[in-house]
Amino acid sequence: MEQNKIITDRLEKLRNKMKQCGIEWCYIPTGDYHNSEYVSDYFTIREFFTGFTGSNGSLLISEDFAGLWTDGRYFIQAEQELTGTSIQLFRMLDEGVPTLVEYLESHLKKEQTLGFDGRIVPANLGEEIELKVKKCEAFVHMGFDPTQDIWSIENGRTEMPCNPVRELSVALTGMDCMEKIELIRNEMKKQGAKYHMISKLDDLMWLFNIRGNDVECNPVALCHAMLTDTSVILFIQKKVLDEKILAYFSKRNIIIHDYFEVAEMIKNMSDQGSILLDKKNISAYFYQILREKWTIIHQPNPTEQMKAIKNATEVERLREIYLKDSVAVTKFIYEIKQNMKNKNYTEYEAAMKMDQIRKEIPECFDLSFPTICGYQANAAMMHYQAEEGNCAQVLPEGMLLVDSGGQFEGGTTDVTRTISVGETSRKQKEHYTRVCRGMLNLSEVKFLYGCTGRNLDIIARQPMWEAGIDYKCGTGHGIGYMLNVHEGPQSIRWQYMKSNVEAILEEGMIISNEPGVYLDGEYGIRIENIMLCKKAEKNSDGQFMEFETLTYVPLDREAVIPEGMSDIERERLNRYQFSVYEKVSPYLTEDEKNWLFQETRPV
């Protein structure tokens, strides 16, 4: 096995630095100052030290140990990227695999010190770690910046992002920012809070009806906010604000302070009092300051739930945008299928093709994440990224998985199709059929109000489980509106974690439905539609709920084995395919339309 010299050198530098600072253990999560899921290049510290490029992972390192923890989406990818780095992979949630904190607890020795950068660790996790460290009679040093003297602008680190900010019209958001602030103030009042501090970027964008561009594919701007019942302070890099946006804030009496002033401000505020905050979404560093003097009211940010429940304007725009997006993906599938007869795309070229067709939609202003385009074995890596010049050729056999989405004036999209590009094995078709069944069964489920994603997950997963197969990720995630492609609080997952808070599925939430089958080294199949949660009938047994599908992209007719479905499931498939033809065909060329007609015929 060849050594990855770049990474081992960096780890050596880090270990030297740790020694100098009297630190035996160092913890480096993936994170910025806002607990963002995706971070700008400036914050890819864990990636810098490990070479692992996935969006979720944490490094724990000592003199003679280095371990990376990541989740099921990235097991295959991490294994490849960690080759030769001497970093051990810990597969989160796999049987018998300790969590990072459990590992730390059983290896940290008395009087040792664990160092981390408290600015990039959420307060709840910071506190959990502190507790365990104390239990080991060891110490925590929250001010340890692992990048100092190792990774600076001079040797390749990018600058902190600092991009223009714009306001969104009420025609797009359905509600002015001052109305939203009033809703938050009601919540503060209910909780008895004088202050409320928000650091979560998408919550802030939603609240202020603004958008930025500081994280790739996430239209957010770096900022924090402090609310009281009479004032609003927004901490934001002043240089990103133009006249227009300054006028927008000024008109609403929103006070602007510079982004870096927040710590000083909270340290020195004279009339400290009760403050509502979400320990998950405030940094350990801020929290350490706040808990000294303030009375903390622990609650999720009220913005999180409000943002997740799309209002009537948002829902209306989403329906339009998802249809346009569906047309683009359908055209792309046609393009791929037609071209397999003539020329072969590389994965990268296919992804570019998808992006090009999507970007032709006038409302599209960005992708919602870098397009995932994986052929056969590469598709088994859930978040595979094809690189130009270093990716597979799409051959006329097997299947191509394409997971993509866009940022639009009017919504954020996310859709996956796995496309047969030629002769496909019986086994692969059987698996494709199972994934179809899971996705369609979940789409049509009816349930009582009060259900959370944990109740519903098995509906999508059962066709896989009945064959002794599992996909190592959730079935569904919430999606932002012109915002992050992943947002909470809702999700569709099955795992039970003690004291985890679950979100009830509310009318107006949108959520993905994306079961899959991933065979390491062979192929990956994922099908993803987006659904809107709606009220169904209400009767003496309660309020029933159901989903409306927003995605209209054909499923692959030749990859389906009709005998692998129950009669009811075949009807479901046929109904869905018919609705795709009805909705999408008006926007297609004659050739595309003829193909779609064939593709969506009943099985």
Added chain:
Amino acid sequence: MEQNKIITDRLEKLRNKMKQCGIEWCYIPTGDYHNSEYVSDYFTIREFFTGFTGSNGSLLISEDFAGLWTDGRYFIQAEQELTGTSIQLFRMLDEGVPTLVEYLESHLKKEQTLGFDGRIVPANLGEEIELKVKKCEAFVHMGFDPTQDIWSIENGRTEMPCNPVRELSVALTGMDCMEKIELIRNEMKKQGAKYHMISKLDDLMWLFNIRGNDVECNPVALCHAMLTDTSVILFIQKKVLDEKILAYFSKRNIIIHDYFEVAEMIKNMSDQGSILLDKKNISAYFYQILREKWTIIHQPNPTEQMKAIKNATEVERLREIYLKDSVAVTKFIYEIKQNMKNKNYTEYEAAMKMDQIRKEIPECFDLSFPTICGYQANAAMMHYQAEEGNCAQVLPEGMLLVDSGGQFEGGTTDVTRTISVGETSRKQKEHYTRVCRGMLNLSEVKFLYGCTGRNLDIIARQPMWEAGIDYKCGTGHGIGYMLNVHEGPQSIRWQYMKSNVEAILEEGMIISNEPGVYLDGEYGIRIENIMLCKKAEKNSDGQFMEFETLTYVPLDREAVIPEGMSDIERERLNRYQFSVYEKVSPYLTEDEKNWLFQETRPV
């Protein structure tokens, strides 16, 4: 509406007593000193004051208010039984219905006092109530016995139960009591506990391998226990112990103290230390004493989980007993169906018939609960109890629901069938078909290790939900071994309750599978099989789990509408029916066998 004079008189006496004692509010739950689900007659205090006979319900009363809280199984029954009592019914978990504690919180005034008997309230609930009461700046009086001077032996209260106790052989239990005690001690050590106190009766019976008869249909004896790493004290009514059982305890160095000595004992123990206990299963009264001086380690009783996981001996005996029980129920169904042509049973007579057939099984020593035998509208009351001379005639139309079970040397059974006794409406058959589908789909589900009942509930409930119908109870409960027909920690329910602890389904657990449709005033349909949780294949995706059905009683062929099922579901039905014929027919008469053959033909 006629007044229920008996009840209103009792409530008046209670209110007078409350006034004398300076108590504005009184809380009376259903409970004994052991947090038992079912209680002996001596403890039916809530029933005495309300007239409501269900097994779950709590009364909250003040000068001008009286409310009873109960769960969905009892809504219909409670409404009937509370008629004329002036007691308001609160339907637990229904939309917009406050919990008892919420109601109390919003009505209790400053400086008022809430009284209850801390001996019959579990400590966790007692503490929750105390907290809320304090928040209202009011007071709690835990020593208020509502029965004093109102309900005594002189005016009809029974004596405290005091029945003989016997030991069980290892041939039945699979493990000696000292082995079990060692397992508990390991757990105590792991938790750093010097002491462990147990008040839960079925946990105690399991641990000591003894059985009593102090609660109807529950073979338990009133007792408490205190364990250390070297000693075991059992607090039990001394007069119930004969020479043989005394020798059994003495041989194992189990020290016997009288049942009523426990409070004095814990008050006066000199070397108090860390004590492991389960606040759910210790009375608020004991807890009040313990928390003064002891260091409490809060954990579920280790006995609970160990008892739930049946060992190989228990599983082997259970398979035998469930088959014998299934034969008895099958014979009963034949008897009912045959006799509908000649004579009509009353519900009570039918129940007696069922009990008689079951008691003919040599191993049967009791029922596991009073047989529920409800015809049409009466079956809509989930726990309806037919009384001799006050029950319905079973007419040759519609359906009869029979839910019954026995206590056997070798297990506890529980089974429900809804039997068509003549012409049945299309709607009722459609509902019967849905219930069949739910029950069979859950029986055949395969799932990954780590699932709890909250993941699986929807598999059984979906056929109802898709028609906009719900049953207001869980789908499944654990079952004791020669013990209580309901036991934890596992269950199959869907509702999310914040901070509720869920139990992972483990190999060796047995659990009921009993979806239903209940139409108030029309009919009730429930089908209940018992399933054993087992390991299925283990592969790189994890350990898969599945159920083995223990119940082999035919489903009602004429009540099934085959077109209402998917092809897969019809196969499931046919497979189950075939297995019933295979297993049960060898034990039937020729006539019974011929009938069963017809009944179990494929649809």
